[in-house]
Amino acid sequence: MALRILVCVKRVPAPGARITLTADHSAIDVKNLGFTTSPHEECAVEEAIRLVEQHGGEATVLTLGAAEAEEQLRYAISVGIVKAVHISHPSLVGESDWDPQATAAALADTIASIEAADGAFDLILFGNESADAGGFQVGVRVARKLGRPIVNGIKSIEVGDTAVVAQRESTSGFEVYNLPLPAVLGVKEGLNLPRYPTLPGRLRSKKAEISAVAAEPIAGGLLTESFDNAAELVVQTTMLGTGEDAAPAIVDLIERLGLL
Amino acid sequence: MSEVLAIFEHDRGVAAETSFQSLGFARALLAAGVGSSITAVVIGAEADALAHDLGAYGASSVVLIHHAELTDYAPEAWGEAVAELIALRSPAAVVATGTDRGNEVLAYASAIADLPFAANVTEIRSVGDASLDLTRVRWGGSLLERSKLVAATYVLSGAAHVFDGEPSPDHIGATAATETVDATLPDTAARTRITDRVTLSSGITLTTAAVVVSGGRGVGSAEGFAPLVELADLLGGAVGCSRVVTNNGWRPHSDQVGQTGKRIAPELYIACGISGAIQHWVGMMASKHVLAINTDGEANMVGKAEYAVIGDLHKILPAVSAEIRKRRTP
Ligand SMILES: Cc1cc2nc3c(=O)[nH]c(=O)nc-3n(C[C@H](O)[C@H](O)[C@H](O)COP(=O)(O)OP(=O)(O)OC[C@H]3O[C@@H](n4cnc5c(N)ncnc54)[C@H](O)[C@@H]3O)c2cc1C
Numbered sequence: 082m083a084l085r086i087l088v089c090v091k092r093v094p095a096p097g098a099r100i101t102l103t104a105d106h107s108a109i110d111v112k113n114l115g116f117t118t119s120p121h122e123e124c125a126v127e128e129a130i131r132l133v134e135q136h137g138g139e140a141t142v143l144t145l146g147a148a149e150a151e152e153q154l155r156y157a158i159s160v161g162i163v164k165a166v167h168i169s170h171p172s173l174v175g176e177s178d179w180d181p182q183a184t185a186a187a188l189a190d191t192i193a194s195i196e197a198a199d200g201a202f203d204l205i206l207f208g209n210e211s212a213d214a215g216g217f218q219v220g221v222r223v224a225r226k227l228g229r230p231i232v233n234g235i236k237s238i239e240v241g242d243t244a245v246v247a248q249r250e251s252t253s254g255f256e257v258y259n260l261p262l263p264a265v266l267g268v269k270e271g272l273n274l275p276r277y278p279t280l281p282g283r284l285r286s287k288k289a290e291i292s293a294v295a296a297e298p299i300a301g302g303l304l305t306e307s308f309d310n311a312a313e314l315v316v317q318t319t320m321l322g323t324g325e326d327a328a329p330a331i332v333d334l335i336e337r338l339g340l341l
Numbered sequence: 342m343s344e345v346l347a348i349f350e351h352d353r354g355v356a357a358e359t360s361f362q363s364l365g366f367a368r369a370l371l372a373a374g375v376g377s378s379i380t381a382v383v384i385g386a387e388a389d390a391l392a393h394d395l396g397a398y399g400a401s402s403v404v405l406i407h408h409a410e411l412t413d414y415a416p417e418a419w420g421e422a423v424a425e426l427i428a429l430r431s432p433a434a435v436v437a438t439g440t441d442r443g444n445e446v447l448a449y450a451s452a453i454a455d456l457p458f459a460a461n462v463t464e465i466r467s468v469g470d471a472s473l474d475l476t477r478v479r480w481g482g483s484l485l486e487r488s489k490l491v492a493a494t495y496v497l498s499g500a501a502h503v504f505d506g507e508p509s510p511d512h513i514g515a516t517a518a519t520e521t522v523d524a525t526l527p528d529t530a531a532r533t534r535i536t537d538r539v540t541l542s543s544g545i546t547l548t549t550a551a552v553v554v555s556g557g558r559g560v561g562s563a564e565g566f567a568p569l570v571e572l573a574d575l576l577g578g579a580v581g582c583s584r585v586v587t588n589n590g591w592r593p594h595s596d597q598v599g600q601t602g603k604r605i606a607p608e609l610y611i612a613c614g615i616s617g618a619i620q621h622w623v624g625m626m627a628s629k630h631v632l633a634i635n636t637d638g639e640a641n642m643v644g645k646a647e648y649a650v651i652g653d654l655h656k657i658l659p660a661v662s663a664e665i666r667k668r669r670t671p
């Protein structure tokens with residue numbers, strides 16, 4: 082069975098040692114930051130490509146975000162996704178985000194119109210949570226609007242003719258879910274090891290056409306006001322020495338902690 | 342009288358340590374002025390016995406939700422059951438602990454009830470007429486967000502390990518009235534049921550080990566992990582790693598510590614060749630003691646660790662293992 086798969090991805094900053102905020106704490110200071118696709122979603126993209134390689138079909142990537150989010154769509158194309166759709170709005174600039182209800186409504190509406198034109202998606206993949214907002218809900222809201230089942234935290238996917246078998250990590254192993262198709266899954270990093278773009282992939286992604294969609298935000302109930310860094314404990318670091326000569330001091334420490 | 346519904350999480354009738362924190366969160370809501378009583382919600386007949394203790398955690402009543410489809414965890418069925426209760430009782434708030442299941446069930450319930458949902462709340466700052474000013478965590482715990490939630494019923498998960506999971510001092514010996522509610526779930530609720538389980542061998546795991554020897558890019562290769570494995574084995578510990586390591590395929594993702602990996606809290610975390618990016622730090626910041634081994638004295642991990650050794654991990658770790666063997670030989 083040839084599969085039609087959709088992956089929803091979000092552009093997020095890639096901060097280093099510490100997240101720096103703007104002076105008024107209204108946003109992350111992104112002046113010196115790189116950007117990336119949320120890690121769980123990178124694995125969703127990879128999984129979509131693998132499933133198409135295995136079953137045939139076609140994978141599409143969808144994002145709602147600022148103009149710059151095109152970079153993340155092109156990256157997905159460079160590793161093997163064929164179609165890309167970008168939902169934008171004048172309010173989506175820089176790192177601004179919509180409320181989860183508004184994001185989900187716009188994604189669901191767009192998915193419904195793509196499906197009306199090109200046919201239904203057998204499988205829609207989300208990340209378990211977005212790396213920045215961590216709302217833990219957009220995928221579930223979209224699935225409900227489309228009337229499809231969703232399970233989050235997925236680390237293995239096998240697509241059959243009428244159902245998808247998906248596994249989720251638990252404290253003692255894995256829980257196995259068996260969802261009827263069409264289905265939606267929220268995946269976690271570790272599902273696979275994402276590939277890197279090839280040179281032909283990069284060239285293809287530069288030329289690829291991205292479908293632009295306009296959307297209006299519906300009113301949602303969760304309004305972000307400002308940010309603050311989580312309290313970091315300040316420690317006085319004790320230096321145990323340099324190089325291999327420090328080995329006895331390290332073992333002394335392990336012994337002192339009762340771990341030897 | 343307005344209620345706060347506290348979802349009591351369990352796995353086939355067995356509660357986890359975090360399960361009780363939803364009641365601690367509900368008590369914090371009452372203290373902040375949201376609702377005037379707590380109703381614990383226990384989903385599925387196999388968990389009925391759990392209701393006995395909940396009075397001591399501040400619940401004045403317990404609702405046991407029964408249905409043939411509620412025998413094992415199924416996010417859609419659980420979400421439908423909670424949404425049904427919201428429609429039936431118009432509670433002031435519905436809360437759960439922000440675990441995988443807690444967040445998933447509340448996402449489902451809020452989507453079905455068409456309510457907003459704030460995940461991983463750490464604080465209720467103030468209560469308005471139909472709005473709450475709250476603080477929640479973003480970025481896996483490295484950033485706090487202040488937001489306003491405007492809703493008829495507040496749907497909230499409390500960030501794990503933030504709210505009290507102990508019995509309430511004000512409710513010693515208290516018992517809760519129990520009530521059984523038969524849910525009327527739609528046929529579709531069964532779609533997301535657990536159909537099977539795969540049990541992995543237990544033993545020392547990354548999440549339970551007292552000592553974790555963890556490696557980053559500085560380890561250099563898959564083979565480079567040999568001295569880390571050796572030291573972990575000697576100490577009866579486990580090996581961890583950074584995301585760079587899993588991205589390079591040097592170690593499996595199950596070893597990854599951090600925002601998109603595991604959250605761990607060993608007695609001793611030995612960070613070898615790990616720079617200490619915020620996304621790594623949030624995964625191991627609960628460690629009791631941290632030892633950084635790094636060639637760069639300026640590395641973030643060195644500055645944040647309780648103990649540090651500056652130098653090449655490939656020279657230091659074999660010397661540590663040799664020293665341990667030496668001390669253990671009588
Ligand atoms: C949304 C998001 C989520 C993320 N989630 C995670 C996560 O879950 N976990 C995670 O780890 N990262 C995560 N990251 C990645 C994170 O930002 C860093 O890129 C990563 O942690 C860096 O790994 P590292 O410390 O091994 O590598 P580097 O930052 O390259 O550091 C290598 C260190 O090794 C030292 N070194 C080099 N050679 C030696 C030697 N011979 N002996 C001793 N020291 C040596 C260097 O001085 C340096 O400090 C995430 C990133 C994003 C954007």
Ligand SMILES: Nc1ncnc2c1ncn2[C@@H]1O[C@H](COP(=O)(O)O)[C@@H](O)[C@H]1O
Nearest residue numbers: 089090145207208210211216217218219
């Ligand atoms: N702006 C967006 N564009 C596309 N997909 C998104 C967007 N925001 C969230 N998602 C998807 O929804 C998942 C859950 O997001 P969240 O509810 O913010 O944790 C993410 O992992 C993405 O797959």
